[in-house]
Amino acid sequence: MKLWRKPFDQEEKAVRPPRVIIDKDRCKGCEYCVEFCPTGALAMSQEANAKGYLLPRAADERKCVACGLCEAICPDFAIFVISANGEE
Amino acid sequence: MSDDGILEGEFFMNGDEACAEGAISAGCRFFAGYPITPATEVAERMSVRLPQIGGVYVQMEDELASMNAVLGASWAGVKAMTSTSGPGFSLMMENLGLGAMLETPCVVVDVQRAGPSTGLPTLVGQGDMMQAKWGSHGVYELIAIVPSSPQEMFDLTITAFNLSEKYRVPVLVMADEVVGHMSEKVVMRQVAPKELVQRRRPTVPPEQYLPYEPDVDLVPAMAIAGEGYRFHVTGLTHDERGYPVMTAEAQDRLVRRLVDKIRVNRKDIIRLDEVETEDADVVVCAYGITARVARRAVQQARDEGIRAGLLRMVTVWPFAEDRIRELARQAKAFVVPEINYGQIVLEVERCAGGMAKTLLLPHMGGSVHQPETILEAIREVVQ
Amino acid sequence: MTSVVTVDKNPVDSYLRVDRMPHIWCAGCGIGSAVSCFIKAINRAKLDADKIALVSGIGCAGRVAGYVRLDSFHTTHGRALPFATGLKLGNPKLKVVVFSGDGDLVAIGGNHLIHSARRNIDMTVICINNFNYGMTGGQLGPTTPLEARSSTSPYGNFDPPFNLPHLVSASGATYVARWTVIHLRQMERSIAEALVKPGFSFIEVLAPCPTLYGRMNKMGQGVIELRSYQERCVVRNGADPREADIGLSGPIVVGKFVDIDRPTFWDYYIKVFNKAQKKR
Numbered sequence A: 001m002k003l004w005r006k007p008f009d010q011e012e013k014a015v016r017p018p019r020v021i022i023d024k025d026r027c028k029g030c031e032y033c034v035e036f037c038p039t040g041a042l043a044m045s046q047e048a049n050a051k052g053y054l055l056p057r058a059a060d061e062r063k064c065v066a067c068g069l070c071e072a073i074c075p076d077f078a079i080f081v082i083s084a085n086g087e088e
Numbered sequence B: 001m002s003d004d005g006i007l008e009g010e011f012f013m014n015g016d017e018a019c020a021e022g023a024i025s026a027g028c029r030f031f032a033g034y035p036i037t038p039a040t041e042v043a044e045r046m047s048v049r050l051p052q053i054g055g056v057y058v059q060m061e062d063e064l065a066s067m068n069a070v071l072g073a074s075w076a077g078v079k080a081m082t083s084t085s086g087p088g089f090s091l092m093m094e095n096l097g098l099g100a101m102l103e104t105p106c107v108v109v110d111v112q113r114a115g116p117s118t119g120l121p122t123l124v125g126q127g128d129m130m131q132a133k134w135g136s137h138g139v140y141e142l143i144a145i146v147p148s149s150p151q152e153m154f155d156l157t158i159t160a161f162n163l164s165e166k167y168r169v170p171v172l173v174m175a176d177e178v179v180g181h182m183s184e185k186v187v188m189r190q191v192a193p194k195e196l197v198q199r200r201r202p203t204v205p206p207e208q209y210l211p212y213e214p215d216v217d218l219v220p221a222m223a224i225a226g227e228g229y230r231f232h233v234t235g236l237t238h239d240e241r242g243y244p245v246m247t248a249e250a251q252d253r254l255v256r257r258l259v260d261k262i263r264v265n266r267k268d269i270i271r272l273d274e275v276e277t278e279d280a281d282v283v284v285c286a287y288g289i290t291a292r293v294a295r296r297a298v299q300q301a302r303d304e305g306i307r308a309g310l311l312r313m314v315t316v317w318p319f320a321e322d323r324i325r326e327l328a329r330q331a332k333a334f335v336v337p338e339i340n341y342g343q344i345v346l347e348v349e350r351c352a353g354g355m356a357k358t359l360l361l362p363h364m365g366g367s368v369h370q371p372e373t374i375l376e377a378i379r380e381v382v383q
Numbered sequence C: 001m002t003s004v005v006t007v008d009k010n011p012v013d014s015y016l017r018v019d020r021m022p023h024i025w026c027a028g029c030g031i032g033s034a035v036s037c038f039i040k041a042i043n044r045a046k047l048d049a050d051k052i053a054l055v056s057g058i059g060c061a062g063r064v065a066g067y068v069r070l071d072s073f074h075t076t077h078g079r080a081l082p083f084a085t086g087l088k089l090g091n092p093k094l095k096v097v098v099f100s101g102d103g104d105l106v107a108i109g110g111n112h113l114i115h116s117a118r119r120n121i122d123m124t125v126i127c128i129n130n131f132n133y134g135m136t137g138g139q140l141g142p143t144t145p146l147e148a149r150s151s152t153s154p155y156g157n158f159d160p161p162f163n164l165p166h167l168v169s170a171s172g173a174t175y176v177a178r179w180t181v182i183h184l185r186q187m188e189r190s191i192a193e194a195l196v197k198p199g200f201s202f203i204e205v206l207a208p209c210p211t212l213y214g215r216m217n218k219m220g221q222g223v224i225e226l227r228s229y230q231e232r233c234v235v236r237n238g239a240d241p242r243e244a245d246i247g248l249s250g251p252i253v254v255g256k257f258v259d260i261d262r263p264t265f266w267d268y269y270i271k272v273f274n275k276a277q278k279k280r
Helices: A032-036 A069-073 B015-026 B040-052 B063-075 B086-091 B093-102 B129-134 B150-167 B177-181 B248-263 B289-303 B321-330 B344-352 B371-382 C011-015 C030-044 C061-067 C080-090 C102-108 C110-119 C164-171 C184-196 C210-216 C222-232 C265-278
Strands: A019-022 A042-048 A054-058 A079-082 B009-014 B030-033 B056-059 B080-084 B106-114 B120-124 B143-145 B170-176 B183-188 B232-234 B272-275 B282-286 B308-313 B315-317 B333-338 B357-362 C052-056 C071-074 C095-101 C123-129 C175-180 C200-206 C233-235 C252-259
Touching: A019 A054, A032 A042, A032 A069, A032 C222, A069 A079, A069 C030, A069 C184, B009 B015, B015 B040, B015 B080, B015 B106, B015 B150, B015 B170, B015 B177, B015 B183, B030 B040, B030 B063, B030 C080, B040 B056, B040 B080, B040 B177, B040 C265, B056 C080, B063 B080, B063 B086, B063 B093, B063 B106, B063 C080, B063 C110, B080 B086, B086 B093, B086 B106, B093 B170, B106 B150, B106 B177, B120 B177, B129 B143, B129 B170, B129 B315, B129 B344, B143 B150, B150 B170, B150 B177, B150 B183, B170 B177, B232 C061, B272 B289, B282 B289, B282 B344, B282 B371, B289 B308, B289 B333, B289 B371, B308 B321, B321 B333, B321 B344, B333 B344, B333 B371, B344 B357, B357 B371, C011 C030, C030 C061, C030 C095, C030 C123, C030 C184, C030 C200, C052 C061, C052 C080, C061 C071, C061 C095, C071 C080, C080 C095, C080 C102, C080 C110, C080 C123, C095 C102, C102 C110, C102 C123, C102 C164, C110 C123, C110 C164, C110 C200, C123 C184, C164 C175, C164 C200, C164 C252, C175 C184, C184 C200, C184 C252, C210 C222, C222 C233
Parallel strands: B030 B056, B030 B080, B080 B106, B106 B170, B143 B170, B232 C071, B282 B308, B282 B333, B333 B357, C052 C071, C052 C095, C095 C123, C123 C200, C175 C200, C233 C252
Antiparallel strands: A019 A079, A042 A054, B009 B183, B106 B120, B143 B315, B272 B308, C175 C252
16 A cells, blocks of 8 residues: 555554455355455465365455455355454 | 133033133133134134233134144244134145144144035034044144033143143144034133143253254153244254254154154053943944934943943044954944044954954934934944 | 454354255355345344244245254245244244245245235245245246246246235335345345334345256356346335336346334234233
8 A cells, every 4th residue: 555654553553454264165166256356356266175166266365355245245154254453 | 710810610601612711721822713613613712811811812814824823833832722624624734744743732623514625614524533644744643632522622622732742743622513512511620730731841951952852752852932942943854953854764763753652652642431341242433422422322222231332532543443452352343423424433443353343324414413323223233 | 342253263153053054055046145144134133143033934045944043943835924923922022034935925925925914923024036936946936027937937937926025015014125135235234124123024135046047047147147136226215116026127126115113913912912901
């Protein structure tokens, strides 16, 4: 993030990217998370789970803003976001 | 009326009304029904009495809704009942099966009228007896009790509730239009709380509770909604956890137990009323109003010197197989008067196993047998 | 306001029977998303989950009862509503939710739907509308749009569908809304409102059925059906339910249509109850 006035506590309060956790056993490769992620932080991978479903992955975690849309839309309860700043 | 609204004393009332009062004395506090002749009076009485004692009366849109509302109320922890006649009984079949599958205590009263179809709405029949056992699809077992008088409508409805709570099964009260509409003296005694059976509750905390883990009597403890047990129950074949399991093994375990829990405990469930059967050559097997007519015929036969006896089936299901087999060794013949074209006679004949003759005295419905008809049959069969 | 996540567990897991995951719904099925919203709505409404009783019927949406960790009942086809009525009247302190599908609630259960709405029994009904009978292979149902293909309308549906918000509001429901599974936040808020509001609340949730209805109507992937919702849906809160018909093409009106107050069945019954007490 480009700032032209630097806050004194920028180091402590730096925005750390949220973590996207994908449950590989639950996912069925429907691609809703990838399709509807507003920042394009997710993409489909080439990895398949034991049932043969292609899994998504966090393509660029820095783009994730923890909006939680993937978590809300996933029909399989297979993806959720942990906001690193501790605010949910 | 006592403080809690329960009636006590001697009354003159009809069978339907007595049935409603019996339910109330047994602790029933929920009734969902639909009007149908000749059972409407049960609903009407309940609509007057339940609000007086803190219960809920609701008239549902049809019999299917009534049966399901009764199941729901039972799962909310309330003793629940509905009443109907033939056409409504047929509508309730699928969900009687649900009640058997979920193992839900409840009471369903069928005040039988002549059928099939609309038949004779205001006149007697006993044509739903086989339907009581086999009416719903699949494999299950229910208990069916048959009152013969308004007094029995009171007493046996209490018995019905007790059995349904003890065995976690829908219990049918298979009355008939005559018993439902006749008015007689009914003595409503005070029923002590310890005489009433309550369903067995879980003794373990929610994390350890399994909704369908049977006890030694094959009946599981029952949790009710809203107490934190977070159970799941389903009409699908399920295992002890209540989760659906689509295998033949699960089907065998579950369905066998649903039937066995009644069969294995049949000595506790079966109730018979025998008159002079100890030395009888001819045993009249009857139930409901027909049993009262038969009693007169048996009396007249005895006066003529014929050793006749009456086996009145107070419970029809589970059927009193053991007793019929015993009597078949002793008696020459069974006479089975029924207001249908032969239903319980099939069970009598099967259990007699050829050791005694079985004579059916059918009556298609609309009125009851005459004692003379039964007497003639007794005379004929004793030769 | 800081909370620390010590276990990497999906927050909705506390309301799921995790021993039964993954569930049986197809890839892209909208039911799972609706359940997710429902669980979040329970938290939003701050309900005591021990007091929630969830009843479902038969069908894909009917399987919801088996996956949520609440007192749940999987009943017979079409009869979730009267069963739920019995639960509620047996113990009015229960928070009763009915979660079922369009065929179960509207076809075989249609009679119970209009009567439960009429009575204004205090319960929340979530009707997953995927425009067909999914569990049995994609047959037409009372919400299938005209000319749509289904396994029993190979030449196009000729059986005019219901307009559910119209039907239910005309029957007397006090809260009627329609959302789709792409309207996640609105749906979550709507469900939370409905859960807390006394009276009969009905929320129709349009959900994709990629395996059957979607595939048979040229929307073979869930994302295509969801994109079609995005394009076609118009949010009009307070719209007249009569204008909420759904065709194979054209706009779909979503939103909160009805939010009124009317005495519930129990309010009326209490009056009768008091009267009866006086007459003893």
